[in-house]
Amino acid sequence: MNRSKWRSVAGELRSSAFGIAGIFILVLFTIAAALAFLSPHDPNALNALERLKPPSADHWFGTDDYGRDYFTRALYGGRVSLMVGFASMILATGIGVVVGVVSGYFGGWIDNLLMRLVEVIMSIPSFLILLLLSVFLKPNVGNIILIISLLMWMNIARIVRAETMSLKEREYVLYARASGQGAFGIIRRHILPNLMPVVIVGATNNIASAIMMESSLSFLGFGVQAPNATWGSMLNNAQGLIAQAPYLALFPGLFILLTVLSFNVLGDILRVGFEPKLQKR
Amino acid sequence: MRQLFIKRLLQTIPLLLFVSIVCFAMIKLAPGDPVLSFVTPNMHAEDIERIRHNLGLDRPAYVQYFLWIKEAVTGNLGYSLVNHQPVLDQILDRLPATAGLMGSAIGLAVLLAIPLGLVAGANRGRWIDKLVNLVAYVGISVPLFWLAILLIYYFSIHLHWLPSMGMRTIGVRSAVDVLKHGIMPCIVLAFSFLAIYVRYIRSSTIGQLREDYVQIQYAYGSTKRIVLFRHVMKHVLLPIITLLGMSMGELVAGAIVTETVFSWPGIGSLGMTAVRGMDYPVIMGITLFSSILLILGNLAADLLYGIADPRIKSKR
Numbered sequence: 001m002n003r004s005k006w007r008s009v010a011g012e013l014r015s016s017a018f019g020i021a022g023i024f025i026l027v028l029f030t031i032a033a034a035l036a037f038l039s040p041h042d043p044n045a046l047n048a049l050e051r052l053k054p055p056s057a058d059h060w061f062g063t064d065d066y067g068r069d070y071f072t073r074a075l076y077g078g079r080v081s082l083m084v085g086f087a088s089m090i091l092a093t094g095i096g097v098v099v100g101v102v103s104g105y106f107g108g109w110i111d112n113l114l115m116r117l118v119e120v121i122m123s124i125p126s127f128l129i130l131l132l133l134s135v136f137l138k139p140n141v142g143n144i145i146l147i148i149s150l151l152m153w154m155n156i157a158r159i160v161r162a163e164t165m166s167l168k169e170r171e172y173v174l175y176a177r178a179s180g181q182g183a184f185g186i187i188r189r190h191i192l193p194n195l196m197p198v199v200i201v202g203a204t205n206n207i208a209s210a211i212m213m214e215s216s217l218s219f220l221g222f223g224v225q226a227p228n229a230t231w232g233s234m235l236n237n238a239q240g241l242i243a244q245a246p247y248l249a250l251f252p253g254l255f256i257l258l259t260v261l262s263f264n265v266l267g268d269i270l271r272v273g274f275e276p277k278l279q280k281r
Numbered sequence: 282m283r284q285l286f287i288k289r290l291l292q293t294i295p296l297l298l299f300v301s302i303v304c305f306a307m308i309k310l311a312p313g314d315p316v317l318s319f320v321t322p323n324m325h326a327e328d329i330e331r332i333r334h335n336l337g338l339d340r341p342a343y344v345q346y347f348l349w350i351k352e353a354v355t356g357n358l359g360y361s362l363v364n365h366q367p368v369l370d371q372i373l374d375r376l377p378a379t380a381g382l383m384g385s386a387i388g389l390a391v392l393l394a395i396p397l398g399l400v401a402g403a404n405r406g407r408w409i410d411k412l413v414n415l416v417a418y419v420g421i422s423v424p425l426f427w428l429a430i431l432l433i434y435y436f437s438i439h440l441h442w443l444p445s446m447g448m449r450t451i452g453v454r455s456a457v458d459v460l461k462h463g464i465m466p467c468i469v470l471a472f473s474f475l476a477i478y479v480r481y482i483r484s485s486t487i488g489q490l491r492e493d494y495v496q497i498q499y500a501y502g503s504t505k506r507i508v509l510f511r512h513v514m515k516h517v518l519l520p521i522i523t524l525l526g527m528s529m530g531e532l533v534a535g536a537i538v539t540e541t542v543f544s545w546p547g548i549g550s551l552g553m554t555a556v557r558g559m560d561y562p563v564i565m566g567i568t569l570f571s572s573i574l575l576i577l578g579n580l581a582a583d584l585l586y587g588i589a590d591p592r593i594k595s596k597r
Contacts, residue, residue, distance in 0.1 A: 018418075120299040124572045125534030131556050132307060132564060212424065216538050219426045220553065232424075239430050239542070246434050253427030261422035 005197060009273030019269045022262035029259060033079040041069035043076040044227040054247060061251050064234075065241055074251055077229040081259070084145055084230075085211035091149035092210070093156055093203045097195065100160025101187055105168055115161070118154045126151045130213060134222040141224055144217065148210050156202040163198050167191050197274035201267055208263035215256050231256045285587055293580055300572045301353070304565050305346050353569070359562035361555075368566035372548060378448055379540070379547030383532050386467045390474035391521060397475075398482025399517065403509050405487055413479060420476020425469050429542040432465045446544035466543045470536070474528065481520045489513045519586065526582020530575025533567060 013019045036043075046066045055062040061070035103114040130151055137143040167173060173190050181189075217223040218232025231252040238248035333339050337348055352359070358368035401413035437445035444450065448462050489495065490513065498508045528535075533548045540549035548567060555563035 018415075116295075116299075119296060120303060123296055123300050123576050124303060124568060125530060125575055127534040127537060128552065128568050128571060129307075131537070131552075132568070135556055135559070136307075136310070208422070212422075215424050216426065219424070220538065220541060222556075235424070235427055235430065239426075239433075242430060242434050243438050246438075249427070249430045249434065253424055253430070256424045256427065257419070257422055260424075261418055264418060264422050 005274055009270055012269050012273035016265075016269055018265045022265045025258050025262045026266075029078055029255070030082060032075055033082055036072065036075035036079055039069070039072040039075060041072040043068065043072045043229055054245070062245070062247050064237060064248060065245075070234075070248065070251070073229040073234060074231070074255060077231045077234055077252060078255060078259075080141065080224055080228065080230040081211055081214055081232075081256070084141060084148065084214045084224075085207045085259075085263075087145045088148040088152060088210035088214075089203050089207040091145065092152035092206055093199060095149065095153035096156025096202070097160050097192075097199060099153065099157040101164050101191060101195070103157065104161035104164025105183065105187060105191065107165075111161075114157070118157055121151075122154050127213070127216070130217060131220070131222060134217055139222055139225055144214060144223060148213050151213070152206050152210060156199065156206065159198050159202055160195055163195055164191055167194050197270075201271045201274065204263055204267035204270055208260045208267065211256065211263070212260055286584060289580055289583055293576055296576055297573065300576070301350055301569060302346065304568045304572070305349060307565075307568075309342055309345075358566035358569070361560050361563050363555075363558050363560045363563075368562050371551060371563065372566055372570055375546060375548045375551045378545060379532060379536055379549060382463060382466055382540075382545060382547060383470065383528075383536060385463070386470035387474055387525065387528055389467065389471040390478055391525075393471075394475050394478035394482055395514065395517070395521075398479045399486050399509055399514060401479070402483040402486025403490065403505070403513075410483075413483065417476045417479045417483075420472050420479075423472070425473055426538050426542050428472065429465065429469050429539060432469065433542075436465060448546050462543075462545075466539050466545050469539050473535075478521065478524055481524060482517050485517050485520050486513055489516050492516075522585045523582040526578045526580075526585065529578025529581070530571070532574050532578075533571035 013023070046068065047063070053063045061074060064070055064073070099114050099118075103111040130147060133147045133150075134144065137147065168186075168191065170190075173186060176186050176190055214223060214230065215232035215235075218230045219236045221233070221236060223232055224230050234252040235249060238245070238252065241248055330339075337345055340348075349359070356369055358372075360367055361371065397413050397416075401410040404410050433445045436443045443465055444462050445465075446462075448459055450458050450462075486509075494512065495508055498512055503512075533552065536545075536547055536549035537552060538549075539545070540547045541553050544550065548570070552564065552567045554560070555567065
């Protein structure tokens with residue numbers, strides 16, 4: 001990947017108010033999640049005297065039905081959501097790139113086998129598998145990351161495969177092959193670097209869907225288990241208390257929306273930036 | 282066309298077979314012994330073994346699979362472990378609620394998405410385009426359960442206009458009642474579909490406006506509105522067909538969260554109940570059912586697209 005592409009991405013980003021806002025939100029949330037320990041409140045400390053207090057100077061987002069500080073819980077919840085999203089993206093992208101490159105570069109029966117596998121997995125509604133697996137496996141953070149990534153790698157694999165197939169016909173790859181370079185060397189030196197744009201775009205969109213999947217799962221009660229907070233499980237709790245304490249429903253949902261929105265916007269900006277041809281469309 | 286049709290149909294069969302194996306394997310690998318749901322405290326070990334034998338659970342896994350698939354093609358998906366009702370009956374029982382909800386949501390989404398997408402695409406970069414874009418972005422990024430909670434708070438708790446859960450008021454059997462219950466879940470789902478459709482229509486409108494026939498129409502003196510809503514629209518409807526086919530696959534899975542929030546008695550909430558109760562036959566039945574819908578939806582999309590746009594044929 002050359003410098004001009006990055007410059008084109010940077011230019012695209014600068015000219016988009018949404019994009020700048022997205023980066024700002026993501027940086028802010030990441031810092032807030034990382035510095036969650038600075039909060040004077042314990043996210044899981046119960047306090048019967050402080051139940052369902054509306055937002056105040058001491059409790060910025062109020063307290064929930066166990067008297068826990070909601071702002072602190074939102075910070076820790078964000079930590080889980082962002083971590084699950086990021087880790088799932090890394091894992092899914094890794095699997096997707098390996099499968100896609102192997103499939104696209106070697107072709108033949110390997111390609112056939114892998115692509116049929118992708119088709120089968122994509123033929124089962126992913127949210128159903130997600131639910132099933134999270135019931136079968138113990139719902140801890142590690143397993144949830146694993147499950148989400150196992151359901152997300154297919155898109156990247158398909159894109160990477162198509163890109164690899166076109167890259168391997170390029171003259172410099174043909175030349176490298178003619179000069180006796182092995183497949184592994186060619187992939188490492190010529191294919192992988194040129195895959196970066198499509199992989200980065202796919203990965204950005206994947207974080208968005210991973211965070212959404214984790215939230216939905218936690219909302220339904222199959223995600224990270226209590227007392228640990230995630231934005232999704234906070235909303236699950238808030239739904240039952242909507243009549244007494246509507247403010248509980250506001251912030252976690254808003255945070256999911258803003259995070260997912262930012263990643264989606266950035267994904268599109270990266271796509272246009274890497275493929276200036278698209279801009280004209 | 283006929284050849285393409287047959288080819289795609291033949292590709293579908295192994296896919297269905299594999300999906301059924303995956304469904305079966307997933308259930309087999311699941312922890313928990315289904316026999317336990319039949320066990321009562323005063324049973325002997327022999328009784329339990331007899332139940333296991335009667336359910337066929339003591340046979341090798343591949344035999345169980347063949348028995349299961351043999352029954353499945355004839356429409357017998359087994360019986361619920363919880364209420365012992367036939368699985369297929371339960372699914373078909375819930376189908377109208379889900380299909381009605383999804384159908385109206387998709388219909389509403391298409392009706393709104395076509396004009397919004399066309400106008401946004403024709404006015405690229407202007408404020409209306411930016412607004413539609415923002416709405417579409419929010420639509421693909423908003424957690425549907427949160428949107429649902431907000432609607433429930435505003436319309437049910439704050440204004441007392443709409444019921445917050447279920448499909449009917451007990452004892453009331455009127456269409457208006459069902460409609461009142463259905464408005465909020467329908468809006469929630471429609472919003473998510475709208476977002477996807479609008480983005481497609483907008484980008485294909487932008488593409489179409491650069492085609493020669495648009496220039497020719499202008500040269501003949503057509504106004505912008507006529508070009509857009511009469512000529513461009515015809516071409517833009519094509520991708521919608523594909524999208525509708527793909528939405529079929531979402532029929533069940535896409536409704537799980539929304540149906541659960543609103544306690545809508547559809548297949549999605551049936552699935553949720555089954556998952557919570559570890560009711561394997563029901564889970565398996567729903568997974569198979571929705572996979573078949575997804576595969577057939579994609580197939581239908583491909584074929585309709587081929588019929589609508591003959592150019593596709595030559596590419597395959």
